[in-house]
Amino acid sequence: MQLYNTLSAEERAELIDQAGKQRLTLSFYAYAKIQDPKQFRDNLFIEWNKLDALGRTYVAKEGINAQMSVPAENLEAFRETLEAYDFMKNIRLNVAVEHDDHSFLKLTVKVRDKIVADGLNDETFDVTNIGVHLKAKEFNQILEDPNTIVVDFRNHYESEIGHFKGAITPDVETFRESLPIINEQLKNHKEDKNLVMYCTGGIRCEKASAYFKHQGFKNVFQLEGGIINYAKQIQEEGLESKFIGKNFVFDNRLGERITEDVVAQCHQCGKPCDNHTNCANDGCHLLFIQCDECKAAMENCCSSDCLEITHLPLAEQVRLRSGKQVGNKVFRKGKSENLKFKHSGELSDIALAKAQETKDIRQKIKIKKVLLGKAEHYYVKAQVGLFIIENHELTLGDKILISGPTTGNETLVLEKMLVNGNESSVAKPGDKVTFEVPFRIRLSDKLFKITN
Ligand SMILES: [Zn+2]
Ligand SMILES: [Zn+2]
Structure with a gap:
């Protein structure tokens, strides 16, 4: 058992601070044929543990999907643990543009049926017949083409705080829902339009592009390495960012700022804001957007009901929770009638405000x-x-x-x-x-x- 995993989040953050190492936040994935995912999982865990690597990783017979925080000084050694496997030779590590030493506070490596829950039956189409990979510069060029339809293959709560200008942003809570919706919406343009897709790190597009080619789309393109890698290239090559706002990420940062534009609103008061948070009531844990003022007034809760519950003695809170199915609510991320300013459907391409200087997400630990x-x-x-x-x-x-x-x-x-x-x-x-x-x-x- 890894030491970090036996401690509370606060204690782990503390240990990371005491170690004083600068950490990098990165992600990667690879499709492959893995005979024994359990053994593969155990080997990775042992190797990564030695390197003080933290994060959340899924392995399956079909490959690996990982989000990690690695001490900068161990990056090359970490890469070697991957390149020990043929299918990860020269693997692209999507390194974040904003780093936070607390992006992950423990190491988990889980065996799953699939590395992405896409709801697809892989036997029914050729998963290797994928779309054309585009780098940031090429992606910018194809967006200029009037024949291009660009689709955001992330969930709605992700697109809400940032997306490519002009993108179709399906109002879905899971990736699997978006596939048939897009297929139906674009059924008359399978041959004449460029279907251009993107997601956070590129993994969802790998399957989606193969699926749409199988559905008869002729010109399918995908953003290589997703928004994470796009942001990096924009920075390095001094390109214009056609992505506006923040990139939602699945670690404690909950978002990485790409441009200064704030395109979302506080779900409680409507003020321009793009900071996600989880409701402080453990029986709710709803993911929603909340500004600093509402956070202070509502004590980080999504509703006055939740606020009241957090003021009850802990034993009473646990009693209220037992027997109640909150799983579904959590799964429906930002959906709640309590949130007056939560919009669905198409999103604005216009900035509502400019971001203040970036704030540390775990400031209190600093x-x-x-x-x-x-x-x-x-x-x-x-x-x-x-x-x-x-x-x-x-x-x-x-x-x-x-x-x-x-x-x-x-x-x-x-x-x-x-x-x-x-x-x-x-x-x-x-x-x-x-x-x-x-x-x-x-x-x-x-x-x-x-x-x-
Ligand atoms: Zn507010
Ligand atoms: Zn709540």
Whole structure:
């Protein structure tokens, strides 16, 4: 078992900070014939674990699809673990243009039936008869052609925050839904138009292009390496970006800014905004767009119902959740009648605003801090908190941070404390500590020492 995988997200983020290595966020895929995906999976896990690689990877008999965060210094060694396999010789790694050391906080490699859930029966068509791969420059050129129809093969919540100008953006929540819709919409243009497609990293287009050629489309093209690779080429070659807004990504960043244009709105107040978030109510977890003001007012929740639930004691929240099917709601990503400004269908090509300078997605972790322990009790009348020290030492004069989903992030300087009932100036692991906390804290709030 990998060490990271046994820790909480906060603790893993902490360890990554302490290691102090710069990390790269990258993705890649390869179709192949893999005899024993289970064995393949185990081998990769062992090799990647040694390199401190984190991320989410699917392997199947048909190949591999991976999103990773790798220490920059291990990039070549990581590449070697891939090139050890013939089918990954010279594999293209789609390296992100924006990096965040916390894009992934653990390593998972899962065996699946397919590496992309496309709903296609691969036996019914030639999956190797794919479309023509286009690089960024060629892609820009073909978009100028009046005979071109460009289709976004991502889900609607992805297209909403950024897409190519003029693209058809099907109102779908899964890739498999979009295939028949597009086939029907374009059935009269199978021979006379260029069907040009793109997705995040190129993988969805590999199957989709073969499928549409099988459906009779004559001129099928796809963006090589997807938007991730397009963004990189735009930057390197100084090309015009025909993609506007943000590229939705499947790691903790939830989006990579490609241009300064904000093309989406906060789903709650309508203000220009393109930051996705997950509802803080664990029984909901809806993915939606929320501006900073609404985030503060709604405490990161999608609705007042969810907000109320997050204020209940944890045991009550768990009781409410049990027996309820939230899976379907989560699956329907941004669909909820509570979100007044959630649009469906065609999306605007006009920027609603310009982005402010890019913000760090896990800003709160950027404060240098070490985890000391957790809250055990709060004496409301006396305004005193009881904490258990689990790591390091707590000393009088320390600047501390108390952090939790409801408490938020509160800091204070420690002026007086009782250690196991007696006044003392230092507390060690195992000690029970009480001190005054001028705000309400909750059970299992985390206690940190701020070190910068
Ligand atoms: Zn808002
Ligand atoms: Zn919610």
